[in-house]
Amino acid sequence: MAVIINDTCITCDACLQNCPVEAIVDDGNNPTGNPRYYVQPEKCVECVGIFDDPQCAAICPSIGCITWDMPFTKEFDAHFLNAEIYKLGSKNGIARSPAYKEKKFREDIPLTKRGIGEKVQEEPQEGEVG
Numbered sequence: 001m002a003v004i005i006n007d008t009c010i011t012c013d014a015c016l017q018n019c020p021v022e023a024i025v026d027d028g029n030n031p032t033g034n035p036r037y038y039v040q041p042e043k044c045v046e047c048v049g050i051f052d053d054p055q056c057a058a059i060c061p062s063i064g065c066i067t068w069d070m071p072f073t074k075e076f077d078a079h080f081l082n083a084e085i086y087k088l089g090s091k092n093g094i095a096r097s098p099a100y101k102e103k104k105f106r107e108d109i110p111l112t113k114r115g116i117g118e119k120v121q122e123e124p125q126e127g128e129v130g
């Protein structure tokens with residue numbers, strides 16, 4: 001991964017339209033059954049090599065809705081195999097977990113900021129325009 005969408009999602013569709021790798025599905029197609037949009041961690045590349053920052057969070061009107069998750073690397077295979085949170089796609093019966101294929105991630109975001117609800121997009125500072 002990745003980034004993850006929490007229950008403050010207002011299902012506005014902006015992130016889905018903005019993702020360059022089509023990693024996001026809408027609430028009707030969320031494989032976890034939760035009534036919100038869902039980032040498929042096995043597809044998300046944190047916009048590395050495409051944009052300077054995650055485009056889903058940049059456009060999301062619900063600040064704090066999209067937070068940093070763990071890197072989609074073998075080290076975190078068990079994390080992403082947690083079926084209560086993720087429903088990974090599969091190929092030939094094998095889950096597309098990090099052990100199957102790792103994805104790019106932002107190495108400048110430390111592990112201490114991941115998996116704890118750290119916002120990808122910060123709230124505008126007081127007095128900041130736009």
Ligand code: SF4
Binds near residue numbers: 003023024
């Ligand atoms: S971080 Fe980038 S690649 Fe990942 S879901 Fe968001 S827009 Fe898509």
Ligand code: SF4
Binds near residue numbers: 014
């Ligand atoms: S942009 Fe934010 S609020 Fe809108 S659907 Fe995506 S995660 Fe939900």
